Amino acid sequence: RVRGEWTMRACGSLLLYVGLSALISCCLSDEESNAGRTRTLMLVEDLSIPTTHSSLIQTLQKRGHHVSILRADDAKLEVASKSGENLYDNMIIFAPRAEEFGNSLDVSDIMAFVDKGGNLLLASSPDASDYTREMTAECGLEMDEETAYVQDHFQHDAADDGSHTLIIADDIAAPEVMLGTAQIGPVLFRGTGFGISD
Numbered sequence: 577r578v579r580g581e582w583t584m585r586a587c588g589s590l591l592l593y594v595g596l597s598a599l600i601s602c603c604l605s606d607e608e609s610n611a612g613r614t615r616t617l618m619l620v621e622d623l624s625i626p627t628t629h630s631s632l633i634q635t636l637q638k639r640g641h642h643v644s645i646l647r648a649d650d651a652k653l654e655v656a657s658k659s660g661e662n663l664y665d666n667m668i669i670f671a672p673r674a675e676e677f678g679n680s681l682d683v684s685d686i687m688a689f690v691d692k693g694g695n696l697l698l699a700s701s702p703d704a705s706d707y708t709r710e711m712t713a714e715c716g717l718e719m720d721e722e723t724a725y726v727q728d729h730f731q732h733d734a735a736d737d738g739s740h741t742l743i744i745a746d747d748i749a750a751p752e753v754m755l756g757t758a759q760i761g762p763v764l765f766r767g768t769g770f771g772i773s774d
Contacts, residue, residue: 613642614665616643617666618633618668619674621648621674661692687711698711700712718772724769741766742764
C-alpha cells in the first residue's frame with residue numbers, strides 16, 4: 577500500500593539503520609557507573625543475537641561497557657534496585673516481537689528507567705508486538721500498521737520482489753553528530769514507517 581507520509585518519514589528509520597554504531601556512540605552513555613564501568617543491558621528475543629550482532633557488542637566493550645545479555649522473558653530480569661536506582665546506564669532492546677518481559681517488567685518500568693537518566697535504544701520491526709508499539713508510543717513515535725512496510729516506487733533496489741519495499745537510499749542527510757563526517761554510501765532499507773505523535 578502507498579502512504580506518502582510514511583515514505584517521507586522513513587528517513588529517520590534509515591538513519592537509525594545506517595548509523596546504529598554511531599547512534600549508539602551518541603545515545604548510549606559512556607559515563608562510568610559507581611563500579612567503574614558503563615553498565616549496558618541488552619535484551620534479546622533469542623540468544624543468536626550475540627552472534628549476529630557481535631561487532632556491536634565488541635564496539636561497546638572496547639568503549640568500556642560491561643554488556644549484560646538477557647532474553648527479554650528472563651524471569652530474573654531487573655532494571656532497578658529495590659531502592660529504585662537504575663541497575664544499568666543503558667538498555668538496548670532487540671526483542672521487537674516480545675509480548676511480555678520477564679519478572680513482570682512493563683512499559684512503565686522501562687519509561688521509569690529512562691526518566692531516571694537511563695538511555696534506551698529500541699529496535700522494532702513491521703511485526704512488532706503491542707508491547708513494543710506501546711513503548712514507541714511512550715517515546716513519542718507512532719508506528720505504521722502491523723506488517724506495513726515503507727514503499728518507494730522510484731528508489732527500490734533491483735533485487736526487490738516487486739513490492740517496492742527494498743529501498744535504496746543514496747542521498748542521506750546524515751547529521752554529523754550521529755555519523756561523523758564520513759560519506760555514507762547507498763543504504764538498503766526494508767522496514768516499517770514511523771511518525772511523530774501529536
